[in-house]
Amino acid sequence: MNELQCGTSPIVGFRFSLHPMTDRFVEVIKGAMKETDTSAVWMHTDDVSTVIRGKQAHVFNVAKAITLHAAKTGVHVALNGTFSVGCPGDSAGDVYLDMPDELLNQDETKQYVSSQFALYPMNNPDYMSVIYREVDRAKERGVFNESMHYASGIHGDIHDVFDFYEEAFENARSDAHRHLVMTVSMSINSPSHEGSVKR
Amino acid sequence: MNELQCGTSPIVGFRFSLHPMTDRFVEVIKGAMKETDTSAVWMHTDDVSTVIRGKQAHVFNVAKAITLHAAKTGVHVALNGTFSVGCPGDSAGDVYLDMPDELLNQDETKQYVSSQFALYPMNNPDYMSVIYREVDRAKERGVFNESMHYASGIHGDIHDVFDFYEEAFENARSDAHRHLVMTVSMSINSPSHEGSVKR
Numbered sequence: 001m002n003e004l005q006c007g008t009s010p011i012v013g014f015r016f017s018l019h020p021m022t023d024r025f026v027e028v029i030k031g032a033m034k035e036t037d038t039s040a041v042w043m044h045t046d047d048v049s050t051v052i053r054g055k056q057a058h059v060f061n062v063a064k065a066i067t068l069h070a071a072k073t074g075v076h077v078a079l080n081g082t083f084s085v086g087c088p089g090d091s092a093g094d095v096y097l098d099m100p101d102e103l104l105n106q107d108e109t110k111q112y113v114s115s116q117f118a119l120y121p122m123n124n125p126d127y128m129s130v131i132y133r134e135v136d137r138a139k140e141r142g143v144f145n146e147s148m149h150y151a152s153g154i155h156g157d158i159h160d161v162f163d164f165y166e167e168a169f170e171n172a173r174s175d176a177h178r179h180l181v182m183t184v185s186m187s188i189n190s191p192s193h194e195g196s197v198k199r
Numbered sequence: 200m201n202e203l204q205c206g207t208s209p210i211v212g213f214r215f216s217l218h219p220m221t222d223r224f225v226e227v228i229k230g231a232m233k234e235t236d237t238s239a240v241w242m243h244t245d246d247v248s249t250v251i252r253g254k255q256a257h258v259f260n261v262a263k264a265i266t267l268h269a270a271k272t273g274v275h276v277a278l279n280g281t282f283s284v285g286c287p288g289d290s291a292g293d294v295y296l297d298m299p300d301e302l303l304n305q306d307e308t309k310q311y312v313s314s315q316f317a318l319y320p321m322n323n324p325d326y327m328s329v330i331y332r333e334v335d336r337a338k339e340r341g342v343f344n345e346s347m348h349y350a351s352g353i354h355g356d357i358h359d360v361f362d363f364y365e366e367a368f369e370n371a372r373s374d375a376h377r378h379l380v381m382t383v384s385m386s387i388n389s390p391s392h393e394g395s396v397k398r
Contacts (some may be wrong), residue, residue: 015348017277019220019279021278023220047283047389048352051348072318080216080277080279080384082317116247127322187218192246
């Protein structure tokens, strides 16, 4: 891998960890993975995280589905991950770019989530304006929660939140800047959310 | 906040979440925070994460101490966070730059950790070479684990791993590129680590 190879593939990736705050964490993680149709993405799990790669729509669909299945157990769950495009490193999984567009996970169960995200458009002197534009978009979409150091708070129903994340990622990567990174940290069923659920 | 204000403060920040995979997660988090001397950093916790800000050495010292205290409970713990410098947004916490240099947390208990990190030097056409240089440094330091999509695996004793992270961050930010971001995802006491502990 070298700098010249960056940005040569349109494959999108998401490296994430799912953290159920329960003694039964193995059962919750394995259950969420099993209940999600991951056949449209390349997937690999190691001792710290899982990476999925494929078409953007499938990557976001699978990420949301795994999170929602874990959330439906009712336990306090956190999702931490990084979406990336434009610096493939190698081509493992590129075959998944030929998958049909049909989304394979369609569970519409409502679920309040509170999250924080940051956009990192690489090698772009105008990167701050990309960030401000997508934060403004969050306000327009009604999912903006609050400003903070190093991130922006995004909350609401899981479907609205993931729709915003995919839209922000799509728009930020279309800026002719090839290498884009977006970090997301999400908290669900937290005791800290009492009083803010469904607002 | 606008682009021109980026990079005006040398304050370092770390926005993180600690995830103990146990029904007693509140007790483990609160215990780890209580046992750590955080007086040298500005700190704020919301419903998703905690941010600490101050001198680089104190930020890394506090991050390690909180993680180590949680690890010593023996439960499976994950740490996910983003170190940042150069885009302060505002000046909250800048007073902490006047703190004495003496590190306030000195627990040297050994603890195996497995982790993954990514460096994002912003607005730098040569950012890939910064990344490669720090990955090479991990190999020299004996903490490199494996290459992977979107990150590099770093493991070993918690003190060696945090020493490497602080050194990599220090070197990458000294490249005359003002805005630097480093994500770290760490797993401790994981059932997935059986067989690799203390190697």
